[in-house]
Amino acid sequence: MEFISICFLSHMFLLFFSIIFFFLGLNFLMSDYSLFFEWEVFSLNSTMILMVLIFDWISLMFLSFVLFISSLVIYYSKDYMSGDFFINRFIMLVLLFVFSMMMLILSPNMISILLGWDGLGLVSYCLVIYYQNVKSYNAGMLTALSNRLGDVAFLMSIAWMMNYGSWNFMFYLEFMKMDYVMKIICLMMVFAAMTKSAQIPFSSWLPAAMAAPTPVSALVHSSTLVTAGVYLLIRFNLLLNESLVVNFLLLIACLTMFMAGMGANFEFDLKKIIALSTLSQLGLMMGILSLGFYKLAFFHLLTHALFKALLFMCAGAIIHNMKNSQDIRDMGYFSVYMPFTISCMNIANLALCGFPFLAGFYSKDLILEMVLISYVNLFIFILFFFSTGLTVSYSFRLFYYLFMMNMNQSSMNMINDSSNIMSKSMFFLLLFAIFGGSMLNWLIFPFSFMISLTLFFKMMTLLICVLGGIIGVLCSKLVFFSYNKSLSFYLFSFFSCSMWFMPLISTMGVVFYPLNYGFKMFKFIDSGWAEFFGSQQIFQYFVKMSSFLQMVQFNNLKIHLSLFCFWVMILFFFMNFL
Incomplete structure (x- = not known):
């Protein structure tokens, strides 16, 4: 009963503030208004500790979406995690995770951003190792250590910001843009x-983080942890002008899209396929952000959060019914067993593909059309569109396995849509996955922009999507089952499925060799010869010195000196006498 009350209260609390922040962000957007809130925590002599918060349409809109998805995830967890004995701890960790994201979103100050940034890393580690098995521990360690690399860069940029005398970076962005020395902060x-949003070569932690419970995956991979890096670069968008760093980021983002798309087409774990699709969409956001269209990146960030959370919720309901099996080769014929869940998943998949008039269409189509009119070379152009085709390919491959395949797990099963709580959570996200894209399009871009392209270029996005879907179904149906040709391309399959050997x-x-080297250094230096000749020798010397000083303090030396002087005097007397 206590668990139900905590879940319900958390859900209602987050949902209430989500609605408030949404309408507040809408008001700020229409009036082009920003508000800085400065709170003096305490003052000591001439030193003031200040807490600064920024309220503008970007932070309020994003915060509204984070709170909305978090409220539905907590409500969803009421049923999904009902068998867990420590469910209250799980809810508290999720709330702490949301609070860290709020700190990151609302802070224009580097120090307070770091609190949210590190809070996300720490709480995500606690959530990834939640099931407390060896796989979870390894995944949590990989997640934590990969993110620590980015934290080091963040700390170095904080130190570099000392040149300005303040850590409120938003006040100095215009000056940083002109100052070539300050490009180091960029x-x-x-x-x-790149580390937080899992771009190459830091991509391996994102599929490994699937060891966390599915509600956590729905929250992490839609609107919180992995989107923190994209949101940070949206805030620093003025620094992302024509430079070598931005061109490098564009290349890395396109390669990440391509690698994730290839990997998802060879993956058989349901949650990892959705995780790789998240990685692909993060590459798309980073790519359009490096081209200078930060509003488009933010637009896709919001729409992606809606249908990706829905995808994970549907996947969680399927895994729940499949007795915790995540292998898509065991699944099939869900259109009969779980019609509502599979309908929601199909709509979310189509939104991910950019199906016309769903949420993903408005942002994805606009992004690809802006790539067409931007100054990019042929290599980047091919990567963008080929990766889009791969997105549709693995989405339709998933559709084939869940819809058309026969159930391979058990003939006698109880797979159904019996959970009302899960269905309600998915239904609310379903509405936003359908109508959210058009709504945000009208709000963020109140004026219609005309992008003039030839008929072939205008139809190219739709053509690529159709071709990708056909190839995805044909590869699943013909190559991998009827003729079993995948063994002929085993090395290519292994290379693609293992994310270009990045996890290894x-x-x-990142994990094995540094920790192993640290253990050896500890063994040979801290507990070895350096310890024996260094600190242990010093310790023995101090012991002897302290015992000698103790002897002096207890006056033993005075007695010995008196006796010595007495015998010397007697000896001197006898020598004179003789």
Whole structure:
């Protein structure tokens, strides 16, 4: 009963503030208004500790979406995590996670952003290792250590900001843009965003974080942890002008899109397929952000959060019914068993593909059309559109496995849409996955922009999507089952499925070898010869000195000196006498 009350109260509290922040952000957007809130925490002599918050349409809109998805995830967890004994702790961790994201969103100050940034990393580690098995521990360690690399860059940029005398970076962005020496801050921010948003070569932690409970995955991969890097670069968008750093970021983002799309087409774990689709969309956001269209990146960030949270919720309901099996080869024929859940998942999949008039269409189509009229070379152009085709390919491959395949797990099963709580959560997100894109399009871009393209270029996005869907179904139906040709391309399949060997490199390079080297250094230096000749020798010397001083303090030395002087005098007397 206590758990139900905590879930319900948290859900209603977050939902209430989500609605307030949404209408407040709408008001700020229409009036082009920003508000800085400065709170003096305490003052000591001439030193003041200030807490600064920024309220503008970007922070309020994003905060509204984060709170809305968090409220539905907590409500969803009421049923999904009902068998967990420590459910209250789980809800508290999720609320702490949301609070860290709020700190990150509302802070224009580097120090308070770091509090939210590190809070996300710490709480995400606690949530990834929640099930407390070896796989979860390894995934949590990889997640934490990969994100620490970006935290180091963040700390270095904080130190570099000392040149301005303040950490409120939003006041200095115009000056930083002209100051070539301060481009180091831009470089550090790009590096930090690459680690947090899992761009190449830091991509391996994102699928590994699927060891967390599914409600956490729905929250992490839609609007919180992985989007923190994109949001940070949206705030630093004035620094992202024509430079070598931005061109490098564009290349990395396109390669991340391509790598994630290829990997998802060879993956059989349901949650990892959705995680790789998140990675692909993060690459798309980073790519359009590096081209200078930060509003488009923010637009896609919001729409992506809606249908990606819905995808994870549907996947959680399926895994719940499949007795915790995540292998899509065991699944099939869900259109009969779970019609509502699979309908929601299908709509979310189509929104991810950019199906016309769903949420993802408005942002994705606009992004690809802006790429067409931007100054990009042929390589980047091909990566953008080919990766879009791969997105549709793995989405339709998933559709084939869940809809058309036969159930391979058990003939006698109880798979159904019995959970009303899960269905309600999915229904509310379903409405936003359908209508959210058009609504945000009218709000963020109140004036219609005409993008003039030839008929072939205008139809190219739709053509790529159709071709990708056909290839996805044909590959699933013909190649991998009827003729079993995948073994002929085993090395290519293994290379693509293993994310270009990044998990192996990251595990060895970030976790295993550094920790193993640290253990050896501890063994040979801290507990070895350096300890024996260094601190232990000093310790023994201090012990002897202290015992000698103790002897002096207890006057033993005075007695010995008196006796010595007495015998010397007697000896001197006898020598004179003789």
